[in-house]
Amino acid sequence: MTIDLIKQYWQSYLWGSPNHISGLAMTLWLTVTSCVMGFALALPLSVARAAGPSWIRWPIWLFTFVFRGTPLYIQLLIIYSAIYGLDFVRNTPGVGSFFKDALNCTILAFTINTCAYITELLTGAVKATPRGEVEAARSLGLSGISLYLRIVLPSALRRALPAYSNEVILTLHATTLASTVTVSDILKVARDAYAEYYLPLPAFGIAAILYACLSLTFISLFRKAEQKWLRHLPTT
């Protein structure tokens, strides 16, 4: 029985088929797109929150407060079910078809959620920039955007690297929620396999092993990155 399950489902667990990507490939796609887009959005937001005027700081604070203070599962349900449930959303062309697609909704939810967490940790890193670095930059005539692009951000991003790697692992783990809204990630394949064969140990065990391998791969990649970019920092 277990052999049958593996024979039938191994390809779905790993990559599915060219016109229906599933399993590991889908999980990786969800993780990478939401982490990249979340990071790209968080970068300007964190600078604005650390150094912007107060009318721009408090809406960003409110955004991170709400999205970090509520479970991602509820956020996903609101974006996937509740927004599409509204008549005016469903009847607006373009918007309706966007929210109808489960994959769009999950990527949107994961992106916003991880963006809130990354904004918070990058804000901390920007604020922790040593005064001396900024003063030295100003004394050399750097200001405004070039001060941030050349001095503050490169050093803040390096300092944020350990926390960022943590956030990527958390996002990887959070992508399992996609299975609850019909997106065929690793866990969805496992649930399908379980429903067909009623063998919980191989069905979910394979999924657990795949996720563990992914987590450990990400962790070792980030450790290498830290060794490269944080070499100048004293080791503790």
Next chain:
Amino acid sequence: MTGYLQQLLVGIGVTIEVATISLLIAFVLGLIGAAAKLSSNRWFVLAGSAYTTLIRAVPDLVLMLLMYYNAQYLLNAITDWLQQPQIDIDPFLAGISVLGFIYGAYFTETIRGAVKAVPRGQLEAAAAFGLTRWQAFSRILFPQMMRFALPGISNNWQVILKATALVSIINLHEVIYAAQAAIKGSSWPGGAQMFFYLSIAALLYLVLTTLSNFMFGYLEKRYAAGFERMAR
């Protein structure tokens, strides 16, 4: 509508209950795990490391389904063998044991780090004063360890609180379950019922996380009594 709102409040009560009991289980497991990882016995260290590494590498939802369905599967096998009717696992019991077991791994790391942050001299002094091992633990190590552990505990608590949202997937009647029941039973103009009830559920969570932030801020201040505040 007020009936549904009442159910939502009952649901958030279940959420608080599940989160609190899971936290206690996780904390105790964390103490045991930290003791194992800090012990001088090679096998205890190995078991502790396996626990923290494996559990933290696998997503909580996967572990939850893995443990829940396997426990039910084994239980069915046993009742079949004894020719007894099927017993369904209580979702509440399943929720607290699974969450407690998973977050015990995170607590192990938190507590291990905090114990290592307490200066060795403190325990040596306790031994020099003739304190027993239990006295040294409960009067010297634990109170000082808590100061270092509190930020981690506060973080873990927030994660557990939000992870309780997942136990509706294994049929526990907590706040999201109540919200979904309310959605099924009502129909609003413009299809807004889903938006309304899910937002209320989100708001209830937001209140909980905010309140616990304040509570942990207070606790951190208490356990920091006698220490200088870090310069800001």
